Amino acid sequence: MSDVETSAGAEPGASGAAPGSSAPGSRTAETSTAPARQTWYLSRRLFLAGIALCYGVAFASLLVQVRGLFGAGGIQPLAAGLAAAAAGTPWWRAPSLLWFGASDAVLLALCWCGLALAALVVLGILPRLALALAWVAYLSFVSVGEPFLNFQWDALLLEAGFLAIFLAPGGVRPFGRDEREPSRVLLWLVRWLLFRLMLLSGVVKLASGDECWWKLGALDYHYWTQPLPHRLSHYVHWLPEWFQHVSVVLMFAVELGAPLLVFAPRRCKQIAAVAITSLMALIFATGNYGFFNLLTAVLCIPLVDDRAWRRLLRRPADPRAALEPELVERWRRAALGTLATVVFLLTSTISLLGVGLPAPSPLVSLYSLVAPFECFNTYGLFRVMTKERPEIVIEGSADGETWKPYRFRYKPLELERAPVFAGLHMPRLDWQLWFAALEHERDFRARRQAWYPQFLGRLLEGSEPVLALLAENPFPDAPPRFVRSTVFLYEFGSPAARSDGIWWRRSDPQTFFPTLTLVDGELRAVR
Numbered sequence: 001m002s003d004v005e006t007s008a009g010a011e012p013g014a015s016g017a018a019p020g021s022s023a024p025g026s027r028t029a030e031t032s033t034a035p036a037r038q039t040w041y042l043s044r045r046l047f048l049a050g051i052a053l054c055y056g057v058a059f060a061s062l063l064v065q066v067r068g069l070f071g072a073g074g075i076q077p078l079a080a081g082l083a084a085a086a087a088g089t090p091w092w093r094a095p096s097l098l099w100f101g102a103s104d105a106v107l108l109a110l111c112w113c114g115l116a117l118a119a120l121v122v123l124g125i126l127p128r129l130a131l132a133l134a135w136v137a138y139l140s141f142v143s144v145g146e147p148f149l150n151f152q153w154d155a156l157l158l159e160a161g162f163l164a165i166f167l168a169p170g171g172v173r174p175f176g177r178d179e180r181e182p183s184r185v186l187l188w189l190v191r192w193l194l195f196r197l198m199l200l201s202g203v204v205k206l207a208s209g210d211e212c213w214w215k216l217g218a219l220d221y222h223y224w225t226q227p228l229p230h231r232l233s234h235y236v237h238w239l240p241e242w243f244q245h246v247s248v249v250l251m252f253a254v255e256l257g258a259p260l261l262v263f264a265p266r267r268c269k270q271i272a273a274v275a276i277t278s279l280m281a282l283i284f285a286t287g288n289y290g291f292f293n294l295l296t297a298v299l300c301i302p303l304v305d306d307r308a309w310r311r312l313l314r315r316p317a318d319p320r321a322a323l324e325p326e327l328v329e330r331w332r333r334a335a336l337g338t339l340a341t342v343v344f345l346l347t348s349t350i351s352l353l354g355v356g357l358p359a360p361s362p363l364v365s366l367y368s369l370v371a372p373f374e375c376f377n378t379y380g381l382f383r384v385m386t387k388e389r390p391e392i393v394i395e396g397s398a399d400g401e402t403w404k405p406y407r408f409r410y411k412p413l414e415l416e417r418a419p420v421f422a423g424l425h426m427p428r429l430d431w432q433l434w435f436a437a438l439e440h441e442r443d444f445r446a447r448r449q450a451w452y453p454q455f456l457g458r459l460l461e462g463s464e465p466v467l468a469l470l471a472e473n474p475f476p477d478a479p480p481r482f483v484r485s486t487v488f489l490y491e492f493g494s495p496a497a498r499s500d501g502i503w504w505r506r507s508d509p510q511t512f513f514p515t516l517t518l519v520d521g522e523l524r525a526v527r
Helices: 041-063 066-070 078-085 104-122 127-144 152-167 184-207 219-225 231-237 241-261 266-286 292-299 306-313 326-354 361-373 428-437 451-461 495-499
Strands: 389-397 482-492 504-506 510-519 522-526
Touching (some): 041 104, 041 292, 066 104, 066 428, 078 127, 127 152, 152 184, 152 292, 184 241, 184 326, 219 241, 231 266, 326 361, 389 428, 389 451, 451 482, 451 510, 451 522
Antiparallel strands (some): 482 504, 482 510, 510 522
């Protein structure tokens, strides 16, 4: 089979005319010597279902946390915050349906709606409309959900979901014999997103100048300093040093090399898809990153054409070659060409800024206008490798003398407790506490304005939605009078200690935040 592929601007449904084939648009069979034509019907269907699955996972994970994070009794109540900001914040700076109401019932209903919309896409019902509504629903949370919803994979889901809206066919049940062939322009834009995601992840590491990356020693720290390791992270950390260095080399080969194959001929695309998906599987196997690895693997689906997917899934060939009237197709090509140009220019602009390079000021100004819609983003994980693991231990007391610690589901606090696997779930409070701990050397005054003291205040109130985010409540009868925060430096215990049931070791504690109590409903620092 030839590697020839119709160019990005080719007419959807065009036959990719080759020597010996019939004229474009004809249904006459090609000669036996003509190159086989690539189609992307099944590839598009799988990609859209994959995006819907990521939406479903994201909404399901948020559903079990949303009241504790953003509800009336949560850490950062959205209803009160949006009401206070309504007068001074134009809606387009924070586009969200929650401006119209953010009660607990609305927050839960929006999550359930997102799950229902994801199910419709998987079932092939109203895919374009359902994807558009799912994008609006998730954007509604991300736009106003800082700091708990500002991770790179939240932005990645919105950018991929935005492209999926245009790639999806219209109609109630559009997948079938009369289905229009996917636009090669839109397939190119999805590949462009994958290209930027992977290439920037490698470039920012090298551009940072961090010796850990240049000397291939980053994995000496990564497995135990990453936000939420799990049990397998401990075992992989203690593999030989040569293995860790080779792993860094292979990672750079995928992040810097595989993106160059994304726009190459057919076989090269498939190699890139296998390489990137394999890297995502290894990251998933050694750390808790929510739906990020799944979403990145889904972006690889459009690298594989229908012929390869049907062989892999053991499905019969599909001879479809649906066409549209020439006039409609001309306007459609013009609209898609405009969209592709805008996306390319804006994503190139933000990518240049992301690696510290200058960009044309008109494009920077245009990007600032559309940035709140999260359709054009920059990426790059672990720019500088973290070399220590501070962990916040929060304790409460009824009398100021006897202190009991609060336990979290996924944070590694107990020395004898193995790191926990979270799967596709994204425990946002646990993640955010990792970031807060990294600030343990900064001025307390900066943190007093952040979400952390609000969280401590909810513990003093005994807020049920917030306590539901934790593994257990050490004060089931009545909330404590005082809470204090100390920070320890953690490291993985040795394999010998692990065999004795000790997974971690830690340093002596330091004060992280003043001891707090509630006086007439307001937080007060005490000695």
